[in-house]
Amino acid sequence: EAGVTQFPSHSVIEKGQTVTLRCDPISGHDNLYWYRRVMGKEIKFLLHFVKESKQDESGMPNNRFLAERTGGTYSTLKVQPAELEDSGVYFCASSRLGGLLGTDTQYFGPGTRLTVL
Amino acid sequence: KNQVEQSPQSLIILEGKNCTLQCNYTVSPFSNLRWYKQDTGRGPVSLTIMTFSENTKSNGRYTATLDADTKQSSLHITASQLSDSASYICVVSFPGGSYIPTFGRGTSLIVHP
Numbered sequence: 001e002a003g004v005t006q007f008p009s010h011s012v013i014e015k016g017q018t019v020t021l022r023c024d025p026i027s028g029h030d031n032l033y034w035y036r037r038v039m040g041k042e043i044k045f046l047l048h049f050v051k052e053s054k055q056d057e058s059g060m061p062n063n064r065f066l067a068e069r070t071g072g073t074y075s076t077l078k079v080q081p082a083e084l085e086d087s088g089v090y091f092c093a094s095s096r097l098g099g100l101l102g103t104d105t106q107y108f109g110p111g112t113r114l115t116v117l
Numbered sequence: 118k119n120q121v122e123q124s125p126q127s128l129i130i131l132e133g134k135n136c137t138l139q140c141n142y143t144v145s146p147f148s149n150l151r152w153y154k155q156d157t158g159r160g161p162v163s164l165t166i167m168t169f170s171e172n173t174k175s176n177g178r179y180t181a182t183l184d185a186d187t188k189q190s191s192l193h194i195t196a197s198q199l200s201d202s203a204s205y206i207c208v209v210s211f212p213g214g215s216y217i218p219t220f221g222r223g224t225s226l227i228v229h230p
Contacts, residue, residue: 004160042121043161043206043220056217091160102216103149103168108160 002026004109006092012115018080021112025074025094032075033095033106034067038088046090049075061086082116089113120144121209121221129227134197138224140190140207148212152181152192155204155223164192164205197228 005024013019025032034046046065047057051072060067064083069075079086089111095104124139142150149168153161165174165181167190173182178195194201204223210216 042222045217045219048217058217093160102210102212103166105163105166108162110158110160 004092004094004107006090006109006112008112009110010113010115012117013082014117015084016081018078019082019114021077021079021090021092021114023075023077023092023094023109025092026107029094029096029107030072031095031104031106032069033093034075034077035091035093036088037091037111038085043091046077079114082114084116087114087116120219121207123205123207123221123224125224126222127225127227129229130197132197132199132228132230136194136197136226138192138194138205138207138226140192140221142188142190142207142209142219142221144209144211144219145188146212147209148216149210150181150183150190151208151210151218152179152190153206153208155206157203161206194226199228199230202226202228 007022011019030051032049035043037043045059048055049069052069066078091108091111093106093108095106121142130136151166152164154164155161164179165176167174167183169185180193183190204225206223207221208218210218
């Protein structure tokens with residue numbers, strides 16, 4: 001079974017540009033999560049999809065970030081326009097639906113390292 | 118101040134030795150507590166998941182304990198191996214639709230031969 005994949009693995013852009021990150025979850029996983037780790041800090045939750053619907057996007061920093069999950073399969077996270085503070089590692093994770101008290105195992109992708117100059 | 122604090126920040130041990138990592142949290146109420154292992158350049162990998170009503174969970178040489186009264190969790194690694202060198206992250210989730218997780222900053226473990 002293929003794991004969670006993310007593309008690209010690295011992205012270097014200039015302030016003001018647009019970047020789109022992609023995540024392909026494990027096949028059959030309805031839950032998809034985006035997280036971000038800014039250098040020197042802990043990983044933080046950004047948002048949660050259940051199939052194609054946004055279950056919770058309370059962690060999204062501002063309206064420069066737009067996440068979509070077309071058809072409930074892969075997801076994209078667009079940052080437009082990018083700012084210096086957006087630099088960090090963006091992780092995607094997926095899990096099957098269900099799990100008592102939110103205990104479904106989340107499988108993480110390797111992350112996309114974004115650098116904004 | 119982060120709601121999930123881990124200690125020590127880093128730890129160096131010799132191969133074959135045991136070690137214990139600590140996690141103190143202030144998130145309340147919470148629904149579950151997870152421990153992850155993260156190798157350099159990779160995403161976190163789930164080690165254990167405990168609900169608030171559980172007090173221990175094992176996964177091979179990894180054993181997590183939870184004391185909900187003191188809001189503390191420990192991850193004990195037995196007979197360490199070189200491949201255990203990684204960052205270990207404690208995550209506490211709020212109850213609710215998404216069980217929004219709060220991550221600790223992790224403990225960096227280095228196992229020397």
